[in-house]
Amino acid sequence: MTLELISFPLCPFVQRSVITLLHKEVAFTLTPVDLAHKPDWFREVSPHGKVPCLRVNGSTVLFESHVINEYLDETVPPALMPEDPLERARHRAWIALGSDVLGDQFQMMSAQGEERFSAASRQLFDRLERLEKELQDTPLFAGEQFSLVDAAFAPLFMRMEILHSIWPLQRWESLERIRRWAAVLMELPEVAGSVTAEFPAQLYACLSEKGSLLLRSA
Ligand SMILES: N[C@@H](CCC(=O)N[C@@H](CS)C(=O)NCC(=O)O)C(=O)O
Structure with missing residues (x-):
């Protein structure tokens, strides 16, 4: 599985996903975006024009930090959400x-x-x-x-x-x-x-x- 986190250095929502990725010790790459001058490729992949986005295996793009984190949680151990x-x-x-x-x-x-x-x-x-x-x-x-x-x-x-x-x-x-x-x-x-x-x-x-x-x- 390849994971590319589309990011911005000061964004706390991106940081939530970075923390989760680091906790799970999973390899990922960071692609920073200049939010003041959003490139066309970013507008295409991010439906609401916001970071973080997580590109999985070079194709599917997820957005919204809580969705990204839950996806990571369901696919990479250890589980960080309660079972109940x-x-x-x-x-x-x-x-x-x-x-x-x-x-x-x-x-x-x-x-x-x-x-x-x-x-x-x-x-x-x-x-x-x-x-x-x-x-x-x-x-x-x-x-x-x-x-x-x-x-x-x-x-x-x-x-x-x-x-x-x-x-x-x-x-x-x-x-x-x-x-x-x-x-x-x-x-x-x-x-x-x-x-x-x-x-x-x-x-x-x-x-x-x-x-x-x-x-x-x-
Ligand atoms: N609900 C989103 C919020 C993400 C968000 O607000 N990101 C900001 C940066 S911290 C952003 O990309 N802003 C760009 C814009 O609104 O144009 C999440 O949880 O991922």
Whole structure:
């Protein structure tokens, strides 16, 4: 099986799939795309013009990070989704919430004005506080075993920690269980290795280019 992940270096949805591929120790290639100038071949393979896309065996192209990750999970051991259908559905639901929160985080990071920043950060932290209540006192979402929920939230947490180091976010500080979970995730080789050493500087440069309020307030 050949796996080509069509990617963009700063995309947290791509990172979810990179983490899953690294966790499963499966060989893959990365094809970066300039999202500001999408090439024709990319428009043809990606129905919604977004990354990640996974090209399997040089032909079939999958899109949507949760679909890609579930396909990888069904075809490459070890299984990272629970066997029990109800528990599996619960994991899918939290992964979907993680996608919404990534949207909030993007809005918060891109906001140039106080009003948009406050609305995005309020929604982000309200949702994270609900997640905090769901967590048990375990190192990872589902206990000791790594799951696709871990792969889904790790990119969000990595960005939160970088943002928090630039501009301390009080409500992030107070999410004790999430931050303990985040600390465990950041130590995992598949998470640490899912970005390059330049990632924090690239994120900073992107925020600066957007005129992010976060940097102006730092
Ligand atoms: N729901 C999608 C979201 C993917 C997404 O939003 N990707 C962004 C980059 S982080 C993208 O490709 N944006 C390009 C565009 O919207 O034109 C997933 O989970 O894969």
